[in-house]
Amino acid sequence: MAYENIIFEVKNGIAIITFNRPKALNAINADVLKELSSALNTIESDESIRVLVLTGAGEKAFVAGADITELNTFNTLQGKLFSRRGQLIFDRLQDLAIPVIAAVNGFALGGGSEIALASDFIYASENAKFGLPEITLGIIPGFGGTQRLARRIGIGRAKEMIFTGEMITAAQAEKIGLVNRVFPPENLMEAALKTAAAIAEKGKVSLREAKKTVNNGADVPLRVGCDIEADSFGICLASPDAKEGTGAFLQKRKAVFTGSLLE
Numbered sequence: 001m002a003y004e005n006i007i008f009e010v011k012n013g014i015a016i017i018t019f020n021r022p023k024a025l026n027a028i029n030a031d032v033l034k035e036l037s038s039a040l041n042t043i044e045s046d047e048s049i050r051v052l053v054l055t056g057a058g059e060k061a062f063v064a065g066a067d068i069t070e071l072n073t074f075n076t077l078q079g080k081l082f083s084r085r086g087q088l089i090f091d092r093l094q095d096l097a098i099p100v101i102a103a104v105n106g107f108a109l110g111g112g113s114e115i116a117l118a119s120d121f122i123y124a125s126e127n128a129k130f131g132l133p134e135i136t137l138g139i140i141p142g143f144g145g146t147q148r149l150a151r152r153i154g155i156g157r158a159k160e161m162i163f164t165g166e167m168i169t170a171a172q173a174e175k176i177g178l179v180n181r182v183f184p185p186e187n188l189m190e191a192a193l194k195t196a197a198a199i200a201e202k203g204k205v206s207l208r209e210a211k212k213t214v215n216n217g218a219d220v221p222l223r224v225g226c227d228i229e230a231d232s233f234g235i236c237l238a239s240p241d242a243k244e245g246t247g248a249f250l251q252k253r254k255a256v257f258t259g260s261l262l263e
């Protein structure tokens with residue numbers, strides 16, 4: 001697929017999706033969702049891709065939300081379908097077998113915050129701003145934000161952000177655990193790619209199982225979560241990576257992981 005609203009590139013096993021609609025601060029419309037979905041198809045079918053980094057083009061915005069021009073034309077059914085479509089694509093991001101890092105440069109509002117929340121963790125530039133301003137538009141978050149924000153930062157803080165629609169700074173976002181780390185704008189991508197490269201050296205199977213276990217364990221009782229963990233632990237041992245990782249430690253050398261997700 002030819003991309004017009006995102007830039008999709010792969011370098012050294014790291015995929016980068018850059019939201020790229022400068023005239024609307026990278027806001028998400030139906031075309032962006034279509035292109036994001038197509039890029040995810042490629043990522044899911046290419047085993048050489050080991051980590052995905054999401055970012056926004058330009059210095060001002062990561063993604064300034066869903067496209068309000070488009071939202072303004074929706075009737076009830078179209079709104080519900082667009083919300084569901086976005087949710088399903090963001091679920092795919094969350095469930096991707098590889099880690100996803102959001103490198104948030106500038107505004108991450110509405111759907112922009114919601115994409116970042118569907119990623120595994122967030123790095124932000126000092127000028128990043130997070131918010132769910134939908135309430136000021138007479139609507140509510142519709143790409144999973146009401147659910148994921150509460151799970152990430154707690155119900156009270158999530159309700160405050162959703163009810164007021166106010167933005168928070170990168171520093172505030174770091175303080176409440178929404179963001180892992182904050183960097184000067186010029187260092188953000190370098191930092192995200194450095195972490196991505198460190199993760200890319202690890203075994204694909206153990207990364208997939210670690211991600212799945214944390215995700216699937218988050219909403220179940222501890223006992224059930226620990227059962228999920230034990231099952232995933234067993235799956236890791238079925239991969240050659242477990243032999244390689246433990247063997248390399250004993251032989252005092254660096255492990256080289258070759259395990260495949262298809263095994």
Ligand code: CO8
Nearest residue numbers: 024025027064065066067068082083109110111133142143
């Ligand atoms: N949609 C469409 N266009 C946008 C958007 C957007 N979300 N955000 C910015 N733009 C456009 C502006 O209209 C402007 O265009 P133009 O130059 O043609 O007038 C251009 O981008 C630059 O923006 P500003 O001039 O406003 O730049 P400022 O620096 O003055 O302000 C802000 C930057 C604060 C980010 C401001 O643009 C803003 O408030 N944008 C809207 C943010 C927002 O409300 N986002 C939430 C949208 S709703 C949503 O995300 C719901 C998700 C779930 C949907 C469920 C399906 C139904």
